[in-house]
Amino acid sequence: MPSAPVLPAPTPTTVPPTPAAAPATPTDNPLAGDTFHGSNPGAARAAAQPGTSPEDAALLRELAQIPTATWLGSWSGDVASTVRQVVGDARAAGRVPVFVAYNIPGRDCGGYSAGGVDSPAAYLQWVQAVADGIGTAEAVVVVEPDALAQLCGDQAERLGMLRSAVDALERNPGTHTYLDAGHSNWVDAVTMAERLRTAGVRGADGFALNVSNFQTTASNVTYGGQVSALLGGVHFVVDTSRNGNGPGSDWCNPAGRAVGQRPTSSTGQLRVDAYLWVKTPGESDGTCNGGPAAGTFWPSYAVALMRAAV
Template sequence: MRPVASLVTALSAASVVAAAPPLPVPGPAPPKDVNPFQGKTHFVDPAWTAKLDQTYAAFKQQGDKVNAERVRKIQKSMSTFVWVSRMSELSNIDNAIKAARQARLRTGKKQIVGLVLYNLPDRDCSAGESAGELKSSEKGLERYKKEFLKPYAEKVAAAPDLDFAIVLEPDSLGNLVTNMGIEFCAQAAPVYREGIANAIASLQFPHVHLYMDAAHGGWLGWNDNLPLAAKEFATVVSLSNNITAFGAKGPGPKKTNKIRGFATNVSNYNPFNALVRENYTEWSNSWDESHYASSLAPFLEAEGLPAHFIVDQGRVHLPGARKEWGEWCNVAPAGFGPAPTTTTNNTVVDSLVWIKPGGESDGQCGFPGAPRAGAWHDEYVQMLVQNADPSVYA
């Protein structure tokens, strides 16, 4: 862990001489480094919880009252992020805003809504299970900016009564750190950088907190990859400073765009605090996601980037479920991970969150009979309920 530095100014005067110059007038206090999740309720997405009615019915049919009741508890209180992965899914933002406002009126508690922005041209360049709708060879970057980013930004800008935590383009920059030997990734690199830089520039609102995707400890957490990852992230943030936000005419004044930090383990299965250290992590200092955040933090700070993290714990593998870190698709056995919380015992971690909605398949791989990526897989979600972290039902 890395303690937050503070500056204490002590003024003492043993004696005062008439001719002494006056003390300087204090300037404004520096802005506080406020965790945007602190003191807010993590938004519970009714669109996701409604899907769990199928899981509840399955347990009831099996006569499993214990797990059926667990499903009801999950539906009531577990927060997940809302994914916007296609232009046709931009309405998901409208639905989330409406539901979050209703929850605030019902409970009197301020909401923070988790969103994922995920529609780069040539997306998923190294795997292909989650290839998107846009291709750079077909004016994909231009469409991404005008038809996806612009309405995305307009929708969140119009809801300043809510806070948003937005994860930018899972897996993209991780591929640029480690997979440039793949021709498709090498070709996609400038598109990824420009696309994400435009997203950063377009979402500079006080109530929006941006977290760039930083893959996970098994991918970028190796000692050789940590400085390369930080440099790649810094390159994109710097690039965003040269981009004019939507609606502005001309380059405008020089600006410095801000991100809050980084998201790790999105759609993956790594534990935040591993109870058992798996054999395949032997040579890594980032053997769970808490250690990965702590390992990456100093390299981010050296590049002038904020070392703040959110960590996806929507699904966590059970010990022994994987033979190697590279297994990422519908890993089993697994369970819902720790409930979203800002109590992390790691000063660089803002919150544990559920970014990947449990029950949505990773693709037709891993678990036998798994459907296409994004499709609901109720047999799998039943397993997640049965193996869930106890904090989910507390």
Template sequence: MAPAAALATVVGSFLLATPASATSHEPAPDRLFVNVAGTAGSAAAKLTGQARSDALTIAGQAYGTWITTGDASKAAANAKAVVKAARKDHSVPLLVLYNIPFRDCAQYSAGGATSTAEYEAWIDAIAKAIGNEKAIVALEPDSLGIIPFNTDINGNAEWCKPSDADPATAVSDRYEQLTHAVKALKAHKNTKVYLDGTHSGWLGVGDITDRLMKADVAEADGFFLNASNYESQFRITEYSRWISQCLDLSTRVSWWQPAWCASQYYPATASDESTWHLTDEKYAADYASAGIAPDPSVMKKSIIDTSRNGQGSWTPPAGNGWPDPQVWCNPPDRGLGVLPTLSTGDSLIDGFVWIKVPGESDGQCDRGTGSAVDPARGVADPAAGAWFADMARELVANAAQPIPAPTCTVKASTTQLRGAFVSAITVKNTGATAVPAWRLQYALDGTQRITGLRGGAAITQHGQYVTARGVGRDTTIRPGHSVTFGYVGVGTAPTTALYLLDGKACAA
């Protein structure tokens, strides 16, 4: 195949790309969607060297697609693009919806809808966009952990008191918003919905159980835990099981109250994991007293964010002198956790997922000092959601389990023409086995439109998402061999960094 420069001379002979026929394949139950148009891949396209490699390592995994824009039509379009791309990939996407009024109580990730009516219309638009496609939804991180003007299960007033929220209705508004969202999303049978369950370093089991019940967890599939946090696998899975049991007792036993549920705080001691068996034993005794046994087939399940908990939570250095160590905010020397999967081997856990995008900053942490510099790192952290290359390096280097090495490479060269571009892509199989009926997925980074192709592949485009498939004698890539194809498009030359060969990331 000719290189990109030569391809510019044969644009006239390109064949128009034609859409692939619709498929009726069901998404595999144990495979999560890797979003080639996700933020980690976009970050990689702007980086070089080790920082680019780290971003691509993360980009090749399945992490959540956050829907945060307050524009309902744009939010719906984003959700629709992802679920349709996942359907064509025969996988299941994870959507993180994050637009509830007073989200994050006007802290690092402030924003959200301005009223209950606006939020419910936003949810309705997204639910309609998802339709009957398969999707997993993590509904509003922190929405049950941080409730404006809330009083906890023990009668203690909580800290979140935004000046423009109505103290008389703020709590009931939050539950109305979430119950509406659960109902709207669950109206579509293929959408699985999980509510905010905080994490094991935060609310006690009884408190979060009470909030989940008020938010209509009975109609949801369950709850998500550890979103954007660092609690260790042991602590968070124990906490998960206890919430499932507390919900079970509170719904199946007429006289039971969530406030009676054992937790990480009692009879266990939260800071001493050797005592956590005491809480396990208390649940066993409570079930015996109630005359029932746990039944996973009817109990609420969890999904757990393992994106950054590979090294557990952070202990600040002794004598740091910081007014607020902010252990949740860009802690140093953390690691990627269990790789995303819907096959957990645990009857009460539906998935280990990456809700947070590893490598994205938690915010401009100051540890309570009021400084522009993070004293734990000696630099100013990027704004919340911006790429943090130093942290990405730590997460990859300290990963809890090996990340599979790529078994393919992609070399792309592009020539910009007047109002158009020509690209040539070479895919090499560096693995030990042949890749039959190969499929290469990637995303354009704007509104580019592919208008023609030549040799080696058939290309389909759906919005940003592009799939190239082998044709003729080039349908199989043998070990050590390559295929090359080219195409022409309208618009500015793309800066694509992430390519997936049969769903697995290639080295670039």
């Protein structure tokens, strides 16, 4: 499934946070106590491939067992049925599924993961199908990686689609939505806070950071705290799937990276609801640095990510 490329950007302006409306407490976390669900089928298949060394196979089997988000887009077929199946599997395991809605028109602004449906009406129909698949179950949905950080095309139209997506998903009592907000080294905190506000983050559970990127957890927590303060204390989640060694010299399949902290809702950080594996470790960012097409599982890269974290 497609990944969410992250374009290089200037170092953001340092922004002092404004006072939050009210201090948060640990009980404010809507994900408190949750354990997460999601598979990495590419890792499981690679582990079973003939010729895979026992050491590599063991690392791939371990990777396949770590809860990883399910990405939803055109490849999902009947998306309501796809989501319903994942929800059922998660319920049977006593866990909470994590989804990524990734089908907005003009997705990735023509980059490696270009695509999406062809109109706002088609997009809202698709999002409603995602919501229908979740129903009354508990689920986490990360909404449209890069859509706010890139913000290409008709900006008002895109912001309106994101607001409508949040509204549709949040009608479900157990759905927790997090609008994607780029990462700590992309868009300055003031600009991102305003984009989030306009896109309806106050109607969501919060925002998501570092999806498919490599910035450190610490830098994202600091940046997220600045954005949160500007929004009166809105919560957020951080993708830690590949940030164990921090960023490399490139955003696309950089060498020497490592998987990061395992998914958890016990972060020990005020307003950080969870560390999640949103990007599927081992899936290529695109045809760069020797990688296959975006979203294709790349066994040697997956093994390197796991080995570097040992």
